[in-house]
Amino acid sequence: MKNTIGQSVAVTLFGESHGEEIGCVIDGLAPGIPVKEDAIAHALSLRRPAGRISTARVESDSFRIVSGVFRGVTTGTPLCILIPNSAKRSTDYENAPRLARPGHADYTAHCKYHGFEDFRGGGHFSGRITAPLVAAGAIAKEALAALGITLGTHISSLGEIRDRDFADLAADFAALNETTFPVLDDARAAAMQEYILAAAGEGDSVGGVLETVVLGMPSGVGEPYFDSVESQLSHMLFSVPAVKGVEFGDGFALTKMRGSEANDPMRAEGNGATTLTNRAGGIYGGITNGAPIVFRTAVKPTPSIYKEQLTVSLDTGKNETLALGGRHDPCIVHRARAVIDAVTALVLCDLLAQRYGTDYLSPKK
Amino acid sequence: MKNTIGQSVAVTLFGESHGEEIGCVIDGLAPGIPVKEDAIAHALSLRRPAGRISTARVESDSFRIVSGVFRGVTTGTPLCILIPNSAKRSTDYENAPRLARPGHADYTAHCKYHGFEDFRGGGHFSGRITAPLVAAGAIAKEALAALGITLGTHISSLGEIRDRDFADLAADFAALNETTFPVLDDARAAAMQEYILAAAGEGDSVGGVLETVVLGMPSGVGEPYFDSVESQLSHMLFSVPAVKGVEFGDGFALTKMRGSEANDPMRAEGNGATTLTNRAGGIYGGITNGAPIVFRTAVKPTPSIYKEQLTVSLDTGKNETLALGGRHDPCIVHRARAVIDAVTALVLCDLLAQRYGTDYLSPKK
Amino acid sequence: MKNTIGQSVAVTLFGESHGEEIGCVIDGLAPGIPVKEDAIAHALSLRRPAGRISTARVESDSFRIVSGVFRGVTTGTPLCILIPNSAKRSTDYENAPRLARPGHADYTAHCKYHGFEDFRGGGHFSGRITAPLVAAGAIAKEALAALGITLGTHISSLGEIRDRDFADLAADFAALNETTFPVLDDARAAAMQEYILAAAGEGDSVGGVLETVVLGMPSGVGEPYFDSVESQLSHMLFSVPAVKGVEFGDGFALTKMRGSEANDPMRAEGNGATTLTNRAGGIYGGITNGAPIVFRTAVKPTPSIYKEQLTVSLDTGKNETLALGGRHDPCIVHRARAVIDAVTALVLCDLLAQRYGTDYLSPKK
Amino acid sequence: MKNTIGQSVAVTLFGESHGEEIGCVIDGLAPGIPVKEDAIAHALSLRRPAGRISTARVESDSFRIVSGVFRGVTTGTPLCILIPNSAKRSTDYENAPRLARPGHADYTAHCKYHGFEDFRGGGHFSGRITAPLVAAGAIAKEALAALGITLGTHISSLGEIRDRDFADLAADFAALNETTFPVLDDARAAAMQEYILAAAGEGDSVGGVLETVVLGMPSGVGEPYFDSVESQLSHMLFSVPAVKGVEFGDGFALTKMRGSEANDPMRAEGNGATTLTNRAGGIYGGITNGAPIVFRTAVKPTPSIYKEQLTVSLDTGKNETLALGGRHDPCIVHRARAVIDAVTALVLCDLLAQRYGTDYLSPKK
Secondary structure, eight states, X not given: OTTEEOSSSEEEEEOOTTSSEEEEEEESOOTTOBOOHHHHHHHHHHHSOOGGGSOSOOOOOOOEEEESEETTEEOSSOEEEEEEOOSOOTHHHHTXXXXXXXXXXXXXHHHHHXXXXXXXXXXXXXXXXXHHHHHHHHHHHHHXXXXXOEEEEEEEEETTEEOOOOOSHHHHHHHHTTOSSOOSSHHHHHHHHHHHHHHHHTTOOBOEEEEEEEEXXXXXXXXXXXXXXXXXXXXXXXXXXXXXXXXXXXXXXXGGSBHHHHSOOEEEETTEEEESSOTTTTEETTEEXXXXXXXXXXXXXXXXXXXXEEEEBTTXXXXXXXXXXXXXXSOOHHHHHHHHHHHHHHHHHHHHHHHHOGGGGSSOO | OTTEEOXXXXXXXXXXXXXXXXEEEEESOOTTOBOOHHHHHHHHHHHSOOGGGSOSOOOOOOOEEEESEETTEEOSSOEEEEEEOOSXXXXXXXXXXXXXXXXXXHHHHHHHHTTOSOOGGGGGGSGGGXXXXXXXXXXXXXXXXXXXXXXXXEEEEETTXXXXXXXXXXXXXXXXXXXXXXXXXHHHHHHHHHHHHHHHHTTOOBOEEEEEEEEOOOTTOBOSGGGOHHHHHHHHHTTSTTEEEEEETTGGGGGXXXXXXXXXXXXXXXXXXEESSOTTTTEETTEEOSSOEEEEEEEOOOSOOSSOEEEEBTTTOOEEEXXXXXXXXXXXXXXXXXXXXXXXXXXXXXXXXXXXXXXXXXXXO | OTTEEOSSSEEEEEOOTTXXXXXXXXXXXXXXXXXXXXXXXXXXXXXXXXGGGSXXXXXXXXXXXXXXXXXXEEOSSOEEEEEEOOSOOTHHHHTSOOBOOTTSSHHHHHHHHTTOSOOGGGGGGSGGGGHHHHHHHHHHHHHHHTTTOXXXXXXXXXXXXXXOOOXXXXXXXXXXXXXXXXXXXXXXHHHHHHHHHHHHHTTOOBXXXXXXXXXXXXXXXXXXXXXXXXXXXXHHHTTSTTEEEEEETTGXXXXXXXXXXXXXXXXXXXXXXEESSOTTTTEETTEEOSSOEEEEEEEOOOSOOSSOEEEEBTTTOOEEEEOOOSOOOSBOHHHHHHHHHHHHHHHHHHHHHHHHOGGGGSSOO | OTTEEOSSSEEEEEOOTTSSEEEEEEXXXXXXXXXXXXXXXXXXXXXXXXXXXXXXXXXXXXXXEEESEETTEEOSSOEEEEEEOOSOOTHHHHTSOOBOOTTSSHHHHHHHHTTOSOOGGGGGXXXXXXXXXXXXXXXXXXXXXXXXOEEEEEEEEXXXXXXXXXXXXXXXXXXXXXXXXXXSSHHHHHHHHHHHHHHHHTTOOBOEEEEEEEEOOOTTOBOSGGGOHHHHHHHHHTTSTTEEEEEETTGGGGGGSBHHHHSOOEEEETTEEEESSOTTTTEETTEEOSSOEEEEEEEOOOSOOSSOEEEEBTTTOOEEEEOOOSOOOSBOHHHHHHHHHHHHHHHHHHHHHHHHOGGGGSSOO
């Protein structure tokens, strides 16, 4: 399905870095969900470049909802969000020789689209295209919150610098929602920013790991095998540009444990069961067990760097040396946080609607 | 789509550990692909338990192809493979109290299916259900090989013990194909087996990391965003039981590099380009760049262990202590190798058929 | 998706006329639905050739359910039904020159599969492959009946002979369920059978129209545009071999009415509304309105006839005259009834599960 | 998938009658297809109300392409077309009591969306939402034409008045493309318009049958069973508002023939075969046979009429009498022609891309 994902709640993404507008369509959202423009604006602000650690291209990220909302709530029919590209500088690109940026999609897009691709600013492959997903995710997050399902993501490590672990989830989620640099420990946040600036000073970039926790998902959601919660989440997470790894619960660290340590002991609680640890990240056999869903995504260093790189010309096919100009982020990990939160919320809505039907997310059901 | 995956080449999986037969249907395979029964039998033999490091339940894995093959080649219509469950001992389960095995799907299946699930031996959630995928994958691998696309998987680490890296890929692939314990360095293989036996001796289990390399995929395959090669592969990989992490190229290690190290320098080669390193694992912007596809999957320790564990009864909802009997693997990492190879081959066939059409894998096109 | 259809409840079909077994997999059925083997056997008996008006190839249609049922009810995981091909006579085909039967898929399968198709008895394109759908549909019908949703299909016309209209739906459905020749008026049934025998006597065949009514579907099911109830039903109905037309409500006859006649007047009833007529066949804007769903399918005359026909050889590409031998039906309209009922029930289950969630069809929800 | 359809070439539809903009996203179109704004404008003009036989609400149908086109050709990434709703008069609706229009989706949308739907002018269910499909279809038609695949649709009957049959297809297609009232015989066109005006004079409406022919499709396209060409086309055709019947080839008329008449005799031609008649409408066993694809769609009379009708209030649930005001079409058959052509072209592109790969429709392949 290419640029559409989801079964009961589906998202379709479109747009290019230097097009007139970018946007997405969310289909299958239950009717009656409040659409709060300030919540969308706030989510977009968490994705926006800010200060010295980000690109100088700052978009206003004004947005328009052209369908699917009536009298302030979702109608249940497709909701289209449009975001204008106001800060583009296409003339930067029009006449420049096309040198493939290593690590970026320039070369592979050229292979796939035979040179017809809109290459300006990375075209459809630009990280900019994730902005509409963030807007859509903000609506999904509101719908989940009304059901008591909340989530938050922090930078668990940037290079070798690690944040503290999640502690009081509600408080941590609230704090993360108020900052554009989502780190729980202030001292480590400062160290991380220095680490970014040091790389930026050399025309280089850095990557990091984002850790996400979801609280409140009911047990029994997901499917065996091909539609496991891990499968559906990872499918979406790996569609976020720069993500190169995804692990659930203790993930790769589980491979160094024994079963007796990796298995989460279970105890009766209410009508069901709870686990004393959560090494499985809330998912057994592809299906939620009621514990928090926990996963981490590896975000590679931004490929667009100023340091000289060996590459090829897409025009001539010849070897070239690339010294990139323009406006680029030395780190996108903090900005990617908003995208990870958004796409997670969208997948959770889809999982719930698959399981419990279209109206599950509706205030009137 | 639950137990069906794939767009142009799709697989549907069915069966339970103690049912009469298990199987799968592959649809969308090109017509004319040779179906070699010995290649299927060989692939199944690589998944079969063997020796002291595996369960004592050894299935003959005889299989029957009941559709989709005519005169030794695929017809192009759905191919159904059936494998009988010959070695089941259902009486082990019929009257036993149902205690949820920590780390296994027992509890979540109960939440999802309200107690109607076939719980014997894990039912549909048993690792046994992956056998038909291995059979299907063997056909897919043959079709890929005819196009010059080959792949291999080794245990890159088991606990803290690491295998050597891939070197001569063709030779390494050939060697891996001849052993049920897919480790490239014999001394480390021996160390790993001791590590397994040590855990087994204590009624415990271990996990590990599998590394897969695919050689020969053309560039320009895959889609931006939601159908990126990473998205499609990870979706399938996370549907393999016990997989809790997936990373492409240098994956999580990329988060500790700078961009100048993470980016693969490019040089002209033939009509296209090659990369001097392969930290991206052959995928830029979700699309193949012609370099080998490289990924690693984290396989958690087998959850079925003999050590006493805290759990709950699915019959009474009360707390219980579980001391598991029956026949279980102390390690499934080596057996999971055959499954990872198989599902990788199936996804690659689907990617190629999406890109180049139904007949791409056909000898007559 | 080729041989898989459905979103929440999906069916995958496989097999060939002369293969060892044919079958299907139903996925997404709620857990706990009773699976009555006699109901399946009865449904299959309504599809079976019977008496002088049918082919002499009579299959016993014994069936096996190899997964997805435990202790007599559905588990919620994929249910695979297998039906052996016991009455095949492959030697009829092995060495015969391959002449394309006009009106059949012989030629188009040859174009699509390049000669690799299993052509014996029509292979995967044989009407025989619908038997597993009938078995699957029988389970779906039971699940619907438990919710008060019933359906029935009669031959509304065969050639120029028309059956009477539905009257007392419950009584008519019951009567249709007891006969292999589903006609409501006995005298017209006799006339239709004579009409078939007259054609058969000349080595020819006939077609007819089937009319289906569904009672008890709730209002508000279906989607606008691409997943309208008409779209989803017609997609499935046109996959039944020999169906060449589908109309809902008054269908083509609506094109001769004025709006004032075609519109169904509405009156308040209970918490909703009812319609005084049902020219729309229970569907407004793609969504059920609570009135009975009504549609008709046009079944063309069986293409396999004994009369001489002009055709081409698939072996040589040369012109030939075909004088078909073997065992063929002079009419399949009455047998197609069982298939239409089955696939309708499967689509309805899918529509309900999409709308109300996986468990809607479960006795325990 | 609700408002998204297609596998290799997919369309997502959004918007409401009184929203700011309506639009659609086409994904999977090959790169390099020329996008001619005048061809799109012309297609939209064929859908636009014109003269006395149409509604007085005339939209300018200006459109914007905000993504997926670069330097005048498709990029291969999603193409989003937006059309502003310039001529809406929402105040007509805001304070009116909501009486369900019989035959329209007002009541069923209310059941499905619980009153949250945007009801103004039919909201998402308005025929207006088909305008973006027409724009998208115009691009698809250009891509097909470059491969020698052409199509045309005429009103084969309006009420009891029949047009002449197609004769010289190329000439007929050309003539149809130049008129907003697609009838081949001028005298019958005049009679049809009088028939419309007579109904309009009484505040009533009429329906008709559209017949479509596709020329140039290669043989061997489509799938057995669930993705038959009939299944895929009918799925889309029944998503066009007001379509209540679809038949292929001779359709319902086949049910009155014998097999010897219904079967198309075949003769060798070139490397393949041709049929001497085309009663099957170019499709055998769900797969194209190389003959023209022929189908007819039944378009019911416009449900919005001025005559008094019995209905219910969606506000109070009480019985009411509806005397509709506002601007409505007495006939939409001629306007629906543009929609049928468009969606047909989109399905054909999808069928070809499924079969032959993404690049099949690209000028550079």
